Amino acid sequence: MSSITASPQSTGPPEEHESHVTSYPRFIARSLWLATEGSLAFYAWMTVLTALFLVGANAWANQVAGGMIGTNMTDHVSWGLYIANFTFMVGLAAGGVMMVIPAYLYHDRKMHDVVIIGELLAIAAIVMCLLFVVADLGRPDRFWHMLPGIGKFNWPISMLTWDVIVLNGYLILNLHICGYLLYMRFLGRKPNPVWYVPFVMLSIVWAISIHTVTAFLYCGLGGRPFWNTALLAPRFLASAFVSGPAFIIAAMVLIKKLTGVSGLDQPIATLARIVRVTILINLLMVASELFTEFYTGGSHVSAAKYLFFGLHGKTALVPWTWTAIGLNITAALLFLWPGLLELRWRPLLVAACCMAFVGAWIEKGMGLIVPGFIPSTLHEVVEYVPSQLEWKVTVGIWAFGLMVFTIAIKTALPTLKHPAEH
C-alpha cells in the first residue's frame, strides 16, 4: 500500500495499486462520514439548519403551485429579495479570492495552509446563487430551455447567459480544486501542481469575471438610470472584497474556537488588512456615485432620492439605507484602528466583520435592486416590501448554504489541522 511506484514528477495518471474507480467512491464515503461526525452542538446546528431549509422548501413549493402572487413583487418592482440576495451572494463567492491571491500570487504560506476555506465558501455561495435564481423563476419547470444544446441559449447577446456560464464555471473550478486537493490528501499523495495550480490561477480571473458579469446584467440597461453607471462593476468588486473576507474572518475565528485548527491568526490579520483598504474604496465609490447623482440633479437622481430620503412621501427603504451607511462607516473606522488585530479584541473584530457584512448585504441587495425600479420607467412610485413567503424562501436558501459550508469545512478539517509540509 505505502510503496508508490510512479514517479512523483509524472504528469499522467499515476499508477496505483488501487484504481480511482474504487478509491474515489471510498473517498466520497469517507468524506460523508467525516462530515456527519461531530459534537451535540454540531448536530443541533445542523438540525436547526435542516428545519429552516425545509420551511423554505415548503414556501417555494407553495410559490410554484400558487404563482408568484405570493411574493410582494409587482410589474413595477419585478425583482426583489431573491435577486437582491443573488447579487450579494455572487459577491461573497468572488470574495473568497482575497485568500487565493495572497496564497498563490504572494506565496503567503500561512494563507496557503487555509486557503481552502475561501474556495469552499465560493462553492457554498454559488450554490446559493443558483438557488436564488431558481426561486425567482416564474417557470422553474422550464429550466431546461436554458441548457445549451437542448434549449435555446441567447448567447452572447443576453448578459444572463454569460452569468449562467461564469457562475457554473466558477462552481466547477472550485469543486475541482477542492475535490482534487482533498482526494490527494485522502490517498496520502502529494498533489501534483499541474492538476490544480493552473485552475487556481484561472479561478482568480474567473472570480473577477463573475461579479463583473453580474454587474453588467444591470448596468447595461439604458431604461434604468440608477443602474446605468460604469461604476457599478468596480463597486460590486469592492464590496465583494469587503463582504467575502469579513465572512471568512468571522468563520475562521469560529473554526479556531470550535475545532482547534491552529495557524489562523496570521491569515485573519492579512484579511483584516485587506478589508481595511477595500471598505474605504467601496465607500469612496459610493460617495462618488452620490456626488454625481445629487450635484447633477434632474430626473436621473429620483431613484437615489427615493433610496436616501424617500420620494413623494414613500420612504420604505430609507431606514435600511441609513442603517447600511452607519454600519459601513463604523466598520471602516474600526478596521482603521490597528488595535483591532490584537488577540484580545477578537470579539470586536468579529463585530466589525458582521457590520461590514450586513452593511454590504443591504447596500448591494435591497439598496441596489429595488431603487432600480422606483420610480418605474413611467415614473410611478410603487413601493416594495418582501412578503413572508419571500423571507421564508430566502432564509431556507441561506440555511442550505450554511449547511453546505459547514459540511465542506468538516470534510476539510484534517487538511486544515495538519497542513502538508511545503
Added chain:
Amino acid sequence: MTTTEPSTKRSLPIVENFGRRAAVKGAFATLGAGAFVAAISPLRQAAKNSSAAEFMQQHYTELSADQKADVIARLEAETKEQYGADVTIADDRPIPGTKFVYAINLSVCNGNGKCVEACHKENNHDRDTNQSYIRVIEMPKGTMDMEQGSTTYSGAVPKDDKFYLPVQCQQCDEPPCVDVCPVKATWKEEDGIVVVDYNWCIGCRYCEAACPYHARRFNWKKPEVPAEEINPNQSYLSNRVRPVGVVEKCTYCLHRTRRGKLPACLEACPTGARVFGNILDKDSNIRWILENKRVYILKEELGTKPAFFYYFD
C-alpha cells in the same frame, strides 16, 4: 519524496460502534429525505396543471406544421377544460411587405381610457387585477417630463391644465427586451411586432427590467376570466389565455391586424387620436402623418427606435 503517513489514512477509522452509528445516520438521512418530500408536496398541485406534452414542447420557431396543429389543439382543449370557453387559436403570420407602426395625436387624446378597457377585454387579461397593456399618464401642460405626470388620475377628463399620454409597447426596432432574454422566448417578427412564446418563457422577468416603457406584464397568478367574457378569436402569439408565471405584452393585436383589421384600442378610441397602419404603404394615412406632422418619440435618446409615435396638430 514519498510522504510517510499514507497507509493509515487510506482506510476508514475503526470505530467500535461503527455499525450502530451508521444505522443512526442512515435513519436521520431517511427522515430528512422524507421531510423534504413532504415539504415540497405542493409541487404536485403545480404538476397537475401542466401536461407532459407542454413540458416537452419545443420553441415556436422550431415546431413543424403538424406539431403546431397539435399544440394549438391542446391549448384549445385546455381553455375549454379550465375556463369552460370554446375558443379558436390561430397562428397568424406576418403579411409580406408590411411594417406596422402606430401614432397617437396628443392634441386630441383626452384621457378617457377607453383604449385601456378595450385592451383588457380584447386580450383576455386577468379580471381581478384589471390588467391592460396600456397606461395613460395625465401630464401637466408645459412639460414632457413623466415625473410630473400621474397614472392614477380620476374625475372628469379632459382637465383644462392637463394633457394625456397613453403608453404601450413601442415595438422597438432595437428592442432591449429581446436582447436580454436568456432563452430567445421573445423576438421581433418581420412586420415589426415583438412577440413572446408564452410556452417557452421561463419567467425570469429580465425583459421587464430592460424595457424602458413599462410595456411588459408578468402573470403573477393564473389569469381569471369568466367563460362568457373570454374573447374566442385568439392567436398563439397574442391574446390566447396566458399560462401563469410567464411574461406577456402588447402585440398590436396581431390576431386582428394580420387579418386586415385595426387594433382594439384604436377601434375603441372615441376621439380619433389613434392612427395605425403599414408604413411601407406610401399612400397610407400613417405615412402622411409621419411625413407632415410634428412628431415626438418617447425616450428617443435611449436608441430603442420605437415603431410608435406621438404627434401634435
